[in-house]
Amino acid sequence: MLEQKLQQKLLQRLSPQQIQLIKMLEIPIMELEQRIKKELEENPALEEGAEEEEIVNLADDDDNDYDNDEEDNPSDDDLFNNQEKEEVNSSKDDDFSYEDYISEEDQDETPYYLLQANNNSKDNDEREFIFSSQESFIDNLNHQLGFLDLDKKQRTIAEYIIGNIDEKGYLQRDIEQISDDLAFNLNINAEPKEIEAILKKIQTLDPPGIGARNITECFLIQLNRKPQSNAVKNAIKIVEKAFEELMKKHFDKIQRKLNIDKEELKAAISEIQSLSINPGNTYSDTYETAINQVIPDFLVEIEDGEIKVFLNSKYSPELRVSKSFQEMLNSLEAQAKINKKAKNDKEAIQFARQKVDAAHWFIDAIKQRQNTLLTTMQAIVNLQKDFFTEGDKSLLKPMILKDVADLTGFDISTISRVASNKYVSTPYGVFSLKSFFSESMTTDSDEEISTYKIKERIQHLIANEDKSNPLTDEELAELLKKEGLNVARRTIAKYREQLSIPVARLRKEL
CATH class of the missing domain: 1.10.10.60 (Homeodomain-like)
Known part of the structure; x- marks a missing residue:
């Protein structure tokens, strides 16, 4: 029987802002930089730079210091203040400026050094990454086809075969499938035997072993291109007849099966070990195999025996709410109080207020993330002080997430998120935060x-x-x-x- 009733429950739910904050704890410094750039693009109320109050305070401090210096050490120029003021006042009445005395030709010939500015601090670690430009792996194989005796049809088939070779150098499609592809896609009728013959020519290209369909064929291609010594011949026999035993390292079975002694087996295995499993890796693309550079989130330095922890703020710029956008919001709200019937103004005010609130929340979230990360890293340094002092990994103490959570007052899940995908730069190298955690x-x-x-x-x-x-x-x-x-x-x-x-x-x- 159906019946209606009221029921009251108390549930815990995370707000969208809390979910975003949790995700921001997990991401490393480079992903945070992308997140900040995305927020700057989407939110017109957010901009880079320090808060206006901080800038004003710094300027006031500089002015006060300058005034105090003048009061303590009056210069001889103070004797001519009245005369200078009169000259300044008289100059204001003149109709001519300095630019009037410079011809247009002189203005066009501005020295080159005046058009440049260097705003970089000496502390900035400026590095230039130079990427070399080279021919791709597939382009190199297609270029080598020009040295083979192929007609137009064979060249087209060869290019299609090369297009199916992966980055490791192996052919990923069967000959029958390639024959069907050529018929349906390129309207070329080619028998499997003809394609097999073209594939054999491709396998003569560099690097050795290219175009193989499995590791056995790859090894045989490389061995057949070597000088045929006794060791190479025995290696070919092992790959052809006892490859499974070789993978399992059943050397006694190989000796009995091929009737060779221990020294011959050792020489043959030495030849096999010199072969490349993935021949395509010897010729890699510059952009596909770019070096994955680790950017540390923390910096640990030792000064006068004291360990100091810093956040890497190079990729995390200071943020502030746009003053002009805030003034526009205030102006719209003032106009709305006068004209309460303007519907467009209400929508504009609601949009602007949402953007300002989102900017404030994002700035607070970044600050909270920085405080959480710095507190957690400081706790790790305190627990592993011996390692950060000496740099010896054997001095690492047993430490689990709960130890850091008890020291910081954070939840274990928060510590886990902070340690995820984060790195620290120390005088002894760059380490992952997870490498400091171990059971006892x-x-x-x-x-x-x-x-x-x-x-x-x-x-x-x-x-x-x-x-x-x-x-x-x-x-x-x-x-x-x-x-x-x-x-x-x-x-x-x-x-x-x-x-x-x-x-x-x-x-x-x-």
Whole structure:
């Protein structure tokens, strides 16, 4: 049975402004710069620059200092003040100015140095990024086609094949599919055998291995272009007949299958290891493989043994509400009080007031973001003071998000957002904020150590292991247990994967 009733609930909902503020905490400095530029374009009430009151106060301070200096140290020019005032007054009555004495030809010949201005401070870190211009990977292959003996039809087919080669250098479509594409798109009838023959010619181009359809074919193309020594011939046999065993590093099976001894196998594997898995990467586009430069959000400096933390404000300009826009709003509101029936004025006032309120909110949000980031970074520096003083990663203490949250008074989710995609520049290099967080583990002597030290110890053990018989995860756990570190095998595997270290079988060498 349906019935109507009233029900009262208390719900917590985030306003759109709060959601925007949360998102602003997560973004790094370069994305914040884009966010500010977008807001400046969309909101006419927002503009770059310090607040008017700050500028006025700075100017007043300079004037006061100048006046005080004059009172304390009167100059000889004060004796002629009256005479100068009379000359200034008389000059105002003249009908001629300095520009009247300069001809138009003289004005046109303004020295070049007077047309330039350098407004950069010495503290600004000005860097020029020079991008070289070079031929693209696909254009280079098409250019090499000119050295092949191809007719017009074959050249068109070759260009279509090259267009289907990815940035790694592999052909991504089957021969039959290319044949269908040529028939439907270019009205060219080409048999798969004809396309295969053209593909073989493309595979003779540089870099070696280009146009392969899989890694086996890529290796064979490169090996066949090398001088055919015994090691190269054995390498070709391994790729053709025992490639699966090679990937699993079952060297004994390869020796039995190809009837070769250990030294021959070692020489052949050395030839295979010299090959390129992705031949296209040897010829990369300048703009596609541009260097990802890390811009730090924080700057940590040490002055007289004191650690100082700064925000990187180079990409975050000061913002203010436009004075002219505010005056226009005040004028519209004053006119609206006189003429209350003007509908257009009310809409204009509502629009202008929304823009001014949005500008105030955005400025406050930027300031709140800066305060939150600076407070969080200061807490991290206080907790990891030994590292920031010495620069030794082994001095990193166990630290989790809750430790920083307790010190700052912020929520754990806020600390997580601040640490996300943020970097800090220190005298010892640039580090990710997340690299300072690690869990703790208790040793047999009841000492708490960071998991970073355990990872460092695992790296050391693997680096010094016998490569012909590498250490398994169980053996690593036993070695760490002897050192007083009770680490489970699964934890060893997790840390090893985080360090991008393969399993023992794949680390095996002859």
